[in-house]
Amino acid sequence: MTAILGLFADQPLIYLALIVGIGVTIGRVQLRGVGLGPAAVLFTAIVLTALGSAVDVELILPEVIGNLGLVLFAFTTGLVAGPSFFASLRTAWQLVVTVAAVVCAAAVTVYLVGAAFGLSPTAIAGTFAGAVTNTPALAAAGGSAEATVGYATAYVFGVILMLVMVTLAFRFGNPDPDTPEKVIDLTVRVEGDDVGVADLRARHGNRLTFSRLAHDPAEPPEPVGDEQTLRHGDLVTVVGPPSEVDALVDEIGHRSSHDLTADRSALDFRRITVSAPRWAGRRVRDLELDRYGAAITRLRRGDTDLVATPDTPLQLGDRVRVVAPPEQMGQVAGVLGDSSRGLTEINAMALGFGIAIGLAVGLVPIPVPGLGTLSLGAAAGTLVVGLILGRIGRIGPVVTSMPLTSAQVITELGLLLFLAYAGTKAGSLILDAFTSGAIVDMLVTGAACSTVMAVGMYAVCRWVLRTGKVRLAGVLAGTQTNPAHLAFANARGGDDPRIALGYALVYPAAMVVKILLAQVLSAL
Template structure:
């Protein structure tokens, strides 16, 4: 009797786990700060697939069937029962692979969604424009290999996805080719050569390594050709950042306008427009928190807050005279503290409805949401994760904290219902079929595009749609865990399938080296041309350009390399985040467009 008795589920789990362990260890190996990163899992899967085939753990791993792994290399008897097991094994692997991809793109959307629409303003528009150019130029180069050099369509799509190191593009390309094959079979038409889904993964794996290295090489070449001074670029960015900063400003003003004596704070016209607020009032030696019905007198000093200096200056000129007096809470019975909105019962309610000022005798001087701060007003609606800057007595602030939640535990908790609501909506959007005349399969956002778009929209507008009853905030630790699990599952299975289907033979004795050469062009030409144009002609900061180039390739190792150039990584990180959502969406869409164009030309 054998010591172990493995079921199909246990075999699948062991293979995925071993592929992941080997791949993660491989990705952690770096040379001068450069490594494969999470892409190492793909090669761990390739190795395990190759080893399983060579060791006889997979007696027959053909392109038409995925036979059950038989312990000890015993052949599988082709009976109805074994065929059912084969199909079960195949479908389980396929489901886990696709579910991993869904998790990955969904969590990306949740992460970048809150800042996505803000990136459409200012200098970010230029970076997004160049990123779009990089995407379509790379897709055009890849498609030309199919049109002019006769490269098979499956290899073309795989080379494109690997050369730009974009896993969702691989998933979208595989899904589209699979749909085309199914559509042709349903119509009783012959499937043309070059529609093998597994070749897509093999070409992807071959083109992937230079995709990682090519972006780093481009950064270094641009820096060398134009003698870029990294420190000077960093200092230039800091100066530009200060000039464009839109943080809240403060001024202290003495009430000298006799027309205001005896008026309530709510009756002062310049404080009614929502552009300027008053968070503290000092009368003699007494510092207090003003309410809407607090009466002002001559000599009162008001601590004003505004988004723009001109608004503050206008308010100060109207109220009286600016004074250089400290209104610090130190040494008084007042305190300043940030509390976080985590109580789900108050989500969607306004500050006025909660009566925070009147009940607790505190002032909400500013509100910070998704990294941006502004002056709240009575009609401000509260969202999960909002940070309220509270001024008042300690016991009053504690009471406000109890009302709004201020729970560190809640901020670290992943709320699962919004996750699955988002996945359901993402599936519906991804499966929305757009018929294309002359094409056997409809154009779809697919399992990669649908969840991404829905996650971006829900993370920004979900609380409005549900009237504050549900939120899509996800803590960074939870988001990172789900995202990493998703991409590891997807890459491990893609690599395993590829390795077991002769990837090594293709690389050594087949078209692997030719595919690798094609991939170099797809990687290098678009980012080199657009990088030069962005830096030299559009005068965009070099560090921002490097971050945007990394984002246009959705390449975290390249971002890490760019972040290491200067002591402050904000410029490159912001450039990456600005272009990332657009790029990810287009990387998912372009393989499908390439397939549509190639099939249309093939059908003529």
């Protein structure tokens, strides 16, 4: 066994691959429908590294592996959440205030309990960093041997408790008010007064669109434009959520026994992939598909179907439902790109420059009265830049985003690298923690801190702010500032983009507050 562990010590890439392989395999095992997912990589690394330490074999991965994984993860998480982040921020400021208050309460708890046990300020600060699973906070506390032991002692409980809280969020959380409804199409016969298509769309909050119009059942259908008027006796195909479609039927007529989508002689339909870079960040109306007699009625982003309105922004990798004359479908596909390669295009230019700018932003010193200066750090800096680039989509001719599929792949790759590194770092300290005379005191202190933060955030978000369960899972992961929890939440929630959004909403504030409080605790 010692010889094998020695091989891993000499060959860190082999050790890294082994950790990832074993961890992902364990993560796929489910008990009663619950599995650890990629978070199992973290625990695999802790156990294997601690095993090596027990026989005096140092199993450590190079720090650059962890840093690379962290910035890849943070930047692409920002890209995924960016399109929705800034719109949500206007109404989600309560979450930012809540996470700051809850982390402060956790810091007060760790100080009071640690002081009662007679722990030094340095040990208390390190225990706080471990309880909230935040390595930059450990560095802010000084990173001394005493602080590091406190960090390692409290770390594992902090990770496990928040995994439990994320599970509870999915199982018992509030229904999500923003859950996308399925999209259906229905042919309606108009029985009321004449009404404009644009007016109808506006009345229903742009949650509907129209794909086909026939003035007589015997005639082939034609495309529908916003400038057209629906007249008594017309047949029109409406596309939208069932509740909105039903409301429209009650307003203008009744369900027709005719199905205009069945006649594909004059108007055909097909899913086409948006892969041409020039359309990234553009709106549906910018395509000007009416010149081909074509229209986009819905789009599929990830695993979610959305109604396509003229103002819907496009992202690379979107699969759009196009309704067009059969002879024009090829030209429309050429305009949009329709390349499967577009789904896997990583946009290396945006990735490279974006991460570089994010790292630079993370280094900028921010004056803090009484504490000197503070910087966001690599993770928060790249996350912020990713959010901005994901939101704007393009700068002139330069595309700043990437397809959702590509971003999710890079996110998971970066996550696995970081978790493997973080696990080896924590695992190398576990034995020192257990041989420390203050191990029980630090465990209790860290557990109290972790409980206040995890349970407090869950309680306030669920019962006071009434946050939906999917977003709550992301908020809890962001509060902990540990990628393992986001990975676990994504595995449980099917990579729902609202998870990444919740994570991004609170992560920067949680990171900054934890670093500040670690410095305060070490100075008391």
